[in-house]
Amino acid sequence: MSSTAPLTYDQAGVNYDLIDPLKIAAQRAAAATGAHLGGHGFSEVAASRGESAYVVDVGPFYLASIVECLGTKTLVADEMATLTGKSFYASIAQDTIAMAINDLITVGATPLVVQAYWAAGGSDWFGDAQRAQALVAGWKAACDTCGVAWGGGETPALAGIVADGRVDLAASCTGLINPKERLSVGDDLGPGDAIVLLASSGIHANGLSLARKLAERLPNGYLTEIAPGLSYGEGLLAPTTLYSPVTEALWKAGIVPRYSANITGHGWRKLLRHPKSVTYRIHTVPPKTAVLDFIQRQAGQDDREAYSTLNMGAGFALFVKAEDAERTAQISRDCGIDAWVAGCVEAGEKQLLIEPLNIRFGADDLALR
Amino acid sequence: MSSTAPLTYDQAGVNYDLIDPLKIAAQRAAAATGAHLGGHGFSEVAASRGESAYVVDVGPFYLASIVECLGTKTLVADEMATLTGKSFYASIAQDTIAMAINDLITVGATPLVVQAYWAAGGSDWFGDAQRAQALVAGWKAACDTCGVAWGGGETPALAGIVADGRVDLAASCTGLINPKERLSVGDDLGPGDAIVLLASSGIHANGLSLARKLAERLPNGYLTEIAPGLSYGEGLLAPTTLYSPVTEALWKAGIVPRYSANITGHGWRKLLRHPKSVTYRIHTVPPKTAVLDFIQRQAGQDDREAYSTLNMGAGFALFVKAEDAERTAQISRDCGIDAWVAGCVEAGEKQLLIEPLNIRFGADDLALR
Numbered sequence: 001m002s003s004t005a006p007l008t009y010d011q012a013g014v015n016y017d018l019i020d021p022l023k024i025a026a027q028r029a030a031a032a033t034g035a036h037l038g039g040h041g042f043s044e045v046a047a048s049r050g051e052s053a054y055v056v057d058v059g060p061f062y063l064a065s066i067v068e069c070l071g072t073k074t075l076v077a078d079e080m081a082t083l084t085g086k087s088f089y090a091s092i093a094q095d096t097i098a099m100a101i102n103d104l105i106t107v108g109a110t111p112l113v114v115q116a117y118w119a120a121g122g123s124d125w126f127g128d129a130q131r132a133q134a135l136v137a138g139w140k141a142a143c144d145t146c147g148v149a150w151g152g153g154e155t156p157a158l159a160g161i162v163a164d165g166r167v168d169l170a171a172s173c174t175g176l177i178n179p180k181e182r183l184s185v186g187d188d189l190g191p192g193d194a195i196v197l198l199a200s201s202g203i204h205a206n207g208l209s210l211a212r213k214l215a216e217r218l219p220n221g222y223l224t225e226i227a228p229g230l231s232y233g234e235g236l237l238a239p240t241t242l243y244s245p246v247t248e249a250l251w252k253a254g255i256v257p258r259y260s261a262n263i264t265g266h267g268w269r270k271l272l273r274h275p276k277s278v279t280y281r282i283h284t285v286p287p288k289t290a291v292l293d294f295i296q297r298q299a300g301q302d303d304r305e306a307y308s309t310l311n312m313g314a315g316f317a318l319f320v321k322a323e324d325a326e327r328t329a330q331i332s333r334d335c336g337i338d339a340w341v342a343g344c345v346e347a348g349e350k351q352l353l354i355e356p357l358n359i360r361f362g363a364d365d366l367a368l369r
Numbered sequence: 370m371s372s373t374a375p376l377t378y379d380q381a382g383v384n385y386d387l388i389d390p391l392k393i394a395a396q397r398a399a400a401a402t403g404a405h406l407g408g409h410g411f412s413e414v415a416a417s418r419g420e421s422a423y424v425v426d427v428g429p430f431y432l433a434s435i436v437e438c439l440g441t442k443t444l445v446a447d448e449m450a451t452l453t454g455k456s457f458y459a460s461i462a463q464d465t466i467a468m469a470i471n472d473l474i475t476v477g478a479t480p481l482v483v484q485a486y487w488a489a490g491g492s493d494w495f496g497d498a499q500r501a502q503a504l505v506a507g508w509k510a511a512c513d514t515c516g517v518a519w520g521g522g523e524t525p526a527l528a529g530i531v532a533d534g535r536v537d538l539a540a541s542c543t544g545l546i547n548p549k550e551r552l553s554v555g556d557d558l559g560p561g562d563a564i565v566l567l568a569s570s571g572i573h574a575n576g577l578s579l580a581r582k583l584a585e586r587l588p589n590g591y592l593t594e595i596a597p598g599l600s601y602g603e604g605l606l607a608p609t610t611l612y613s614p615v616t617e618a619l620w621k622a623g624i625v626p627r628y629s630a631n632i633t634g635h636g637w638r639k640l641l642r643h644p645k646s647v648t649y650r651i652h653t654v655p656p657k658t659a660v661l662d663f664i665q666r667q668a669g670q671d672d673r674e675a676y677s678t679l680n681m682g683a684g685f686a687l688f689v690k691a692e693d694a695e696r697t698a699q700i701s702r703d704c705g706i707d708a709w710v711a712g713c714v715e716a717g718e719k720q721l722l723i724e725p726l727n728i729r730f731g732a733d734d735l736a737l738r
Contacts, residue, residue, distance in 0.1 A: 168488055
């Protein structure tokens with residue numbers, strides 16, 4: 001491949017054809033275990049099986065739980081530490097917590113407890129005090145932002161499994177949907193609802209394989225200036241926005257979203273997440289962040305490709321009653337996160353129409369497992 | 370080191386001096402986040418901060434959560450697959466779930482939901498259908514045994530972070546302590562209580578670094594016969610016993626343990642886990658399993674060293690009222706897990722006396738962080 005050839009997400013290294021059979025087998029086996037809850041007097045919320053967090057009805061409220069992996073963003077942080085002498089692990093900590101929190105809140109849950117999973121390639125990894133302290137400080141700061149308790153976690157040294165000098169970061173999160181009316185699995189989603197998009201801070205933690213491949217093709221790599229005073233590496237390492245302050249503020253304001261989507265892997269196709277056959281029409285597209293614009297141009301992606309894999313400036317989608325739309329956006333802005341009333345839900349076939357960009361994604365474009 | 374020199378756990382590769390400063394910093398930062406729960410109308414159970422699972426008082430019951438890593442046992446499974454052509458990943462799945470479940474139940478929780486964390490060194494890992502199906506089948510079977518719902522999970526491909534051909538396995542688990550009288554953080558633990566030890570199936574998933582080092586010194590490695598028809602590798606790969614059926618059966622029988630300890634890293638020193646100053650006197654020592662006896666002999670460990678790092682046949686300890694002791698052991702046997710009324714709690718300094726072996730561990734011998 002020449003250094004200027006277009007670069008797709010699939011070329012960047014993740015082969016879903018190999019992973020999908022296992023995922024499907026796991027999902028079938030997992031679904032068969034839901035009945036065990038009956039033995040404890042509880043039951044699963046079956047509709048949550050395809051959602052971002054698993055929900056159990058425990059009587060007075062619903063219980064939601066999740067485990068999420070950061071992915072390969074640490075490889076960028078490690079390279080940038082070598083290039084600049086700075087540690088970016090405070091940001092990395094926020095990214096990791098965001099992966100779990102931003103998924104958990106989609107079902108209407110208030111995150112309560114986060115557990116840390118920091119698996120290093122050997123004991124030595126923990127000996128870098130600057131990096132270790134940044135990871136701890138960033139983890140705590142993210143918990144403070146989200147009002148969650150950091151319950152504990154694991155810090156194993158896994159020589160032979162995790163690569164030497166690397167760390168595999170993940171977070172688990174448990175929360176409650178309380179009161180139960182806050183449950184948001186899309187039952188009431190339908191024509192007439194508005195789509196409110198919340199700003200992302202950059203690439204967040206999806207698409208990093210592609211972003212790293214691009215760095216290899218740049219003469220200055222991660223130090224390439226992509227905006228005045230901003231390097232490519234710094235742009236990539238902007239910490240993922242934490243959206244739970246917005247969802248909590250919405251509840252306090254009396255707004256219960258009909259549905260939510262965390263825009264991660266598969267980019268804007270995630271707007272098609274709910275199984276309902278409805279049309280999502282977007283009339284307003286948020287500005288791309290500098291780093292996403294740079295990636296799109298450097299990878300030679302057209303808009304359709306870019307919006308199908310990256311968040312392109314919108315990190316979270318709230319589907320709300322039309323009359324709540326402007327207030328929803330304002331509440332997000334009051335939380336310091338820009339937001340746009342970007343479109344609406346209509347009767348029609350399952351599709352996403354991004355009108356300003358002339359893009360259509362159909363039901364076949366998102367085969368979430 | 371000569372091939373017959375004694376081998377200690379520290380020599381086998383985990384350097385806690387490097388990990389501990391980070392752990393302590395993380396624990397302090399984590400403790401400072403517990404107050405966030407007040408903003409949601411809840412509170413943490415402060416005594417759970419030093420325990421195996423984190424507990425939150427959510428009103429009608431307590432919520433317990435945890436994330437746990439399997440460790441390096443997969444390296445044994447991978448080597449045995451090469452040597453025998455068999456996949457041991459059904460056992461490995463049970464091991465992984467056991468790490469989470471057996472910790473969660475120590476606080477009195479009923480495990481409800483397990484999430485899977487399977488991070489592979491690349492998409493290729495998932496392409497081995499025999500191994501993948503074994504992992505799925507074993508995961509489901511362990512959920513069935515414990516009556517938990519498999520909520521979902523993550524199957525990331527992390528080339529560059531997880532070593533090529535390897536997988537980093539972990540499980541998160543959420544449960545409820547319901548009714549709240551089941552909470553078991555040792556408040557009532559005291560002189561006169563009995564100690565009931567439940568049988569382990571073998572090494573479980575702690576001490577594998579040492580076990581792997583030993584394999585390197587054996588001419589026939591993992592294929593060394595350690596008992597008639599049983600290879601060292603097979604012995605190591607006996608799946609970790611799942612103890613939640615016992616704790617659930619105890620509750621149904623009206624027995625609430627005063628305290629519980631999952632005997633994992635630090636071996637029998639875990640019996641000293643609770644901060645109270647009491648003496649634990651053991652009069653009956655369960656039989657070692659074949660693989661633990663073999664490891665002790667091959668590593669040239671005296672009893673004190675062996676019992677300070679390995680479970681030596683006892684995988685879980687229940688501290689119960691003296692009058693419940695025999696019934697507790699019988700209930701465990703009825704669940705298919707051998708058990709012994711092994712000792713008692715006495716007034717006195719904090720120490721563990723294993724009388725048949727003439728071993729004493731003092732408070733200084735277990736500095737749990």
